[in-house]
Amino acid sequence: MSESTCDTMMTCFCGEMARCFTSRTPLNPGRRFYRCSKPKIKNCGFWRWEDSSLENSSIEVxxxxxxxxxxxxxxxxxxxxxxxxxxxxxxxxxxxxxxxSLNYFM
Structure with a gap:
């Protein structure tokens, strides 16, 4: 995982700008993601792939x-x-x- 520049900006659950990283894992090489900028013990747990919102949106549509x-x-x-x-x-x-009408006439 290394810090990189992403195309968009995201705000984490803390209300601060999330940091952008590039995955170096074998399953997701080069794939960018965001996470809370605070240290792990103090962060809000925000984590999202950069491309997931577009993929999720098309799936949802x-x-x-x-x-x-x-x-x-x-x-x-x-x-x-x-x-x-x-x-x-x-x-x-x-x-x-x-x-x-039949009943009326009877």
Whole structure:
């Protein structure tokens, strides 16, 4: 891990500017991240990949799009069901009126 210059600035949970570092690990070589600038025993625990907010945002957007598609389909199904129920209600009203008129003449 080495300190480097990042493209953006981030504020940690302490409200101070987080420091930017570059990972030297085999799993994330050259990947930049931010962490609280205070020493480990006094820091707020803030830590974030520089590129994670963009990746997480696109994942979240796709997830929300999927949820919207499902909700839209459910809403269309509910509208069709409501239309069917309204037709049934109207038919029952006609039958009731017909029965009431028969009852009136008896």
């Amino acid at each position: 796709n997830l929300l799009k999927s949820k919207l598609e499902v909700a839209t389909l459910k809403m269309e199904n509910l509208r069709e069901l409501l239309n069917s129920i309204n037709i049934d209600r109207d038919n029952l009203k006609k039958k009731l009126e017909s029965l009431q």
